[in-house]
Amino acid sequence: MNNVTPSLLKTKQHFNILDGLRGVAALAIVAFHFMEVVFEFSKNFLGHGFLAVDFFFCLSGFVIAYAYDDRLGKMGIMEFFKSRVIRLHPLVVFGSVLGLLSFIFDPFSGTVAQYSIGKITLLFLTSALLIPFPTMEDRYFNNFGLNAPAWSLFWEYVANIVYAFVLYKLARKYLIVLACIAAIILVSVAYRSGSLLGGWAGENFWEGGARILYSFTAGLLIYRSKWIIKNKLGFLGLSVLLLLAFFMPYSKYNWITETLVVVFYFPLLVSLGAGTVATQGLHKLCDFSGKISYPLYMTHYMAIWVFANYYNTYKPEGIKLALIIIGGMFALVSLAYLTMILFDIPVRKYLSRKRIKAL
Numbered sequence: 001m002n003n004v005t006p007s008l009l010k011t012k013q014h015f016n017i018l019d020g021l022r023g024v025a026a027l028a029i030v031a032f033h034f035m036e037v038v039f040e041f042s043k044n045f046l047g048h049g050f051l052a053v054d055f056f057f058c059l060s061g062f063v064i065a066y067a068y069d070d071r072l073g074k075m076g077i078m079e080f081f082k083s084r085v086i087r088l089h090p091l092v093v094f095g096s097v098l099g100l101l102s103f104i105f106d107p108f109s110g111t112v113a114q115y116s117i118g119k120i121t122l123l124f125l126t127s128a129l130l131i132p133f134p135t136m137e138d139r140y141f142n143n144f145g146l147n148a149p150a151w152s153l154f155w156e157y158v159a160n161i162v163y164a165f166v167l168y169k170l171a172r173k174y175l176i177v178l179a180c181i182a183a184i185i186l187v188s189v190a191y192r193s194g195s196l197l198g199g200w201a202g203e204n205f206w207e208g209g210a211r212i213l214y215s216f217t218a219g220l221l222i223y224r225s226k227w228i229i230k231n232k233l234g235f236l237g238l239s240v241l242l243l244l245a246f247f248m249p250y251s252k253y254n255w256i257t258e259t260l261v262v263v264f265y266f267p268l269l270v271s272l273g274a275g276t277v278a279t280q281g282l283h284k285l286c287d288f289s290g291k292i293s294y295p296l297y298m299t300h301y302m303a304i305w306v307f308a309n310y311y312n313t314y315k316p317e318g319i320k321l322a323l324i325i326i327g328g329m330f331a332l333v334s335l336a337y338l339t340m341i342l343f344d345i346p347v348r349k350y351l352s353r354k355r356i357k358a359l
Helices: 016-038 049-068 077-105 117-128 150-167 172-193 202-224 234-246 254-274 280-299 301-314 318-358
Strands: none
Touching (some): 016 234, 016 280, 016 318, 049 202, 049 254, 150 202, 234 254
């Protein structure tokens, strides 16, 4: 503990374009969640928006290696865990609170009456503590019924723990072997399920592990191998390339195309994103996009449940449906912004001050 100084805990300078792409991916997954309520998987024009999670995982591996490979040994495992909890967990709790409120007060659903106070309390506690609890039948046995996207945060925590104890010290040649094994596992999961959509529910829980095992490892490998490709694509060019993956058409060969995107295409985009810089006019947009991405991801799903219950009750169509979804997107971005400036940033600053004072 004596070797840990406040300067050692400071956040490093970000890769601006990668921050911007994280925001694009977050917007895509919010839109995907709206669209999957309206369209079945095969007819959803944004049917591969869920792959944004795999992009997040790859980006996370790269960023963790960049941020901690050269200082984890100095700061120690416990300080690393504190850093990650301060960064991630306030929004895990806040998302659980929003999920609880929308579950109780949803005007288009009466299912809350089927749950005892004890069960609701247990649902909230397991959500806030990131303990998978897939027991809500009316919510398709999501691992986190009150805040569905938390399943990926569960695996993010697992990946961070494995990084600290194993991957941090793992030589590059063994990391390559691990990535190859992980890719084989990912292919087998995709083939068996017909898609890489799993990880969010009790019945496909372990598929989430397969998804992060490859992508997180690939992100680490990109950084340690210095596979950074210098280019002039910029934020707009790479955003288009990223969106192409999400708008990829449905086919009976989904398991192949999705695997190819995750195994090769997303690591390529991370390499390209790390090798370019935003123009002066887009620099602030990328910064904002990166900052709002996590609050948006962790707060939006409570509205998706309400929208789904409304849609199933009233079946809006055409212009009305489009306006509801577009308005919902704007409202959720606004909510994410307010969450960021009024809750997430102040709470993280408070916890960081307490931590530094304790040092």
